[in-house]
Amino acid sequence: MFSIVRTLWDVFLHSFQRRVTRQYPEQPAYLPPRWRGRIVLSRDPDGGERCVACYLCAIACPVDCIALQATEDSNGRRYPEFFRINFSRCIFCGYCEDACPTYAIQLTPDFEMSEYKRQNLVYEKEDLLISGTGKYPGYNFWRVAGVQIDGKDKGQSEREEPPTDLRQLLP
Amino acid sequence: MISPHPIAALIGILIVVLSIASGLIWIERRLLALWQDRYGPNRVGPFGLFQVLADTIKLLAKEDWIPPFADKPVFIIAPAIIMVTVLMSFAVLPVAPGIIISDLSVALLFFLAMSSLGVYSIVLAGWASDNKYSLLGGLRAAAQMLSYEVFMGLSLMGIVLLAGSFSLTDIVHAQQRIWFIVPQFLGFLLFLVAGLAETRRLPFDLPEAESELVAGFHSEYSGMKFGMFFVGEYLGITLISAMITILFFGGWMGPVLPPIVWFLIKTFFFLGLFILIRASLPRPRFDQLMAWAWKLMLPLALANLLVTGAVLLAFYR
């Protein structure tokens, strides 16, 4: 009997306690920088697409929500002809980011992507591409990769030595 | 016997009672949230006040589904019974001097009769649904409400002895000198517990018991039929709070403020108490519930009646 009254009183005292609810849309939630949210495709510092359409992200994806088609531009740079992520399938596991050799695909701290139509959750390349470098400023895949493209011959990459002349016997 | 303006009182009480009952849905959710350190519904309109409206629209727009295996006429009539019985009880409540629909000489018995008829709603809903969980809920409701009705009536007999009348108006007038809560404190506690059990409020919500009976008697109900049960429950709480006010706390009496305001203040206090009890106390086991009714509450009610009668005989002959 006394315990019942005591319980009632203790619960009543909660009227004067601070509420723990966060008023979400007005008080946005803090998201850590490594939050795995909306997926973006980033660009090189010089503005070119980082993605080289290697398909590693599509292979790594456990729910097969990434679809792309590789092609090559006149400079010899590979890039995706289309790049499509179905966010109604995506589970935001981040495996695509891990798999990406060029830091192109990145997960960002943003989850507010509700839609009234499911079709609208299929993001195309123009929806995914951002104008900046994302989490890795200054990294430029085509500057460090030993691949020959227009305007950069073999051995001209950063920290790359000129190619060895195989016909010469001197070391 | 009849109040000066029965039709005006009828319409006024009906509107006020129905708006209190639906407003309670919002009040309860806000208060529960307050006591659980949350906010509760605060999006629709100022302070979330229009939540009730939104809920109503949602309920009305839902599919009104009657299961093919249900006993159709009984299934439909069950939710109506609870609304009718509870609303009928409001007809005999003296809200303030002159504001009463029908000043019945056996108003207290009428209230008990209506609350005992309210059992049908739950039992029939459980039976007509033809679902084992609903049936169990209906059985529990029948046993629980029958048992608690017995000492609900008995707990009030002390008041009848003190006031010398079954008329609620006379009972309020008899509390000029002292509220009946003082001489009848035990009766008040018993009535409070019985009222909780009669309205199937949370510590005694065994007929629905979401966690064991998947909402019990109204598992199969949807749309506005479910809404009737929902509103019926809140009407029941309002009724019990108003009855406690009338029987134990001097009804409309109070200094300075007009009588109707006093009545509303007291009633809302008990509505808050009901919600606080819901927020705090866990549900007992069913055998505990029945054991309390027959082995604790009933003897206490009888003893209360006996002592009250003896004291009255000894000192106020």
Add this chain to the structure above:
Amino acid sequence: MNVTAFYIAAAIAMVSTLMVITRKNAVQALLYLALSLISVAVVFYDLGAPFIAALEVIIYAGSIIVLFIFIVMMLNLGKRATEAEGKLLRPRMWIGPAILAAILIAEVAYLLARGNTTAAAANLISPKQVGMALYGPYLIGVELSSLLLMSALVGAYHLGWHKRPKPEAQDVGREYATRIDAGRDSVRVGSDRSAGAA
């Protein structure tokens, strides 16, 4: 006394009682029975006996019929019961009761036709009067019926009493003691040392 209300209530009582007899579904029949009792309560109220009307609803409609429904709900009556009910409604089954009822109706009609009916109580009977009558001139009746109810209560208690077989007495203490006894045989700390080695 409101004549219109009286006749409406009486008509409802008769129709619903007829429905009680003709329904094949037990729960529906009981529902009509409750309706019949409520309309009889209205008749009582109309005749100036509000106390009896309220008690009729509380006790009969509100408690006893609910108990009946409770039992019927637990019985799980299926199609077979409905068919059995259907058999009961064949003419051969109800011809006897119908004749008896007809005699009763004829009797009532005769009495009514003679016009020798006492007028219904015009004055209102308050609960106080009922109480005075019950505990005054009819005290013996009240006491007798309370004795009857008491015996019914005792009988119900007796029927409901299960003598539960006592669970096997598990003497925890003794079990523990035997374990200690067994422990006495086992090697104790230090018992492996010879007395001289210490």
